[in-house]
Amino acid sequence: MRHEVKKISKMVDELTTFFLEHQARSLDIKVDNLVDREVITVEAIALDDLKLCVKKLQSFLSYPRECEMEEYYWELAGETESSEELGLVGTMIDEANIGYDDEKIQLELIRRK
Numbered sequence: 001m002r003h004e005v006k007k008i009s010k011m012v013d014e015l016t017t018f019f020l021e022h023q024a025r026s027l028d029i030k031v032d033n034l035v036d037r038e039v040i041t042v043e044a045i046a047l048d049d050l051k052l053c054v055k056k057l058q059s060f061l062s063y064p065r066e067c068e069m070e071e072y073y074w075e076l077a078g079e080t081e082s083s084e085e086l087g088l089v090g091t092m093i094d095e096a097n098i099g100y101d102d103e104k105i106q107l108e109l110i111r112r113k
Contacts, residue, residue: 008038011089011109015042018086023048037094042107054100056086057107061098063090
């Protein structure tokens with residue numbers, strides 16, 4: 001259980017870092033721990049280059065989930081100057097939904113239990 005909490009916490013940390021590095025003026029993050037899944041929802045407002053952010057998110061979060069490697073990945077994700085760690089988040093989720101308009105990005109990550 002503790003490892004699962006740490007994994008979710010690390011994923012939220014990586015998402016927060018990504019959006020703050022892209023100059024989000026406002027960042028709203030919600031974590032729902034449901035019976036069959038965990039859902040992380042993020043809304044970021046006023047990014048420096050919204051279309052580039054969406055493109056990066058789509059790229060990093062489209063990696064297929066690798067449950068068998070997950071235990072290693074989350075422990076290896078340390079603090080670096082690269083947003084490549086967001087790719088690790090992609091390997092730890094089952095689904096990513098990205099919506100956006102001229103001002104904000106709405107992101108929903110689903111991780112089945």
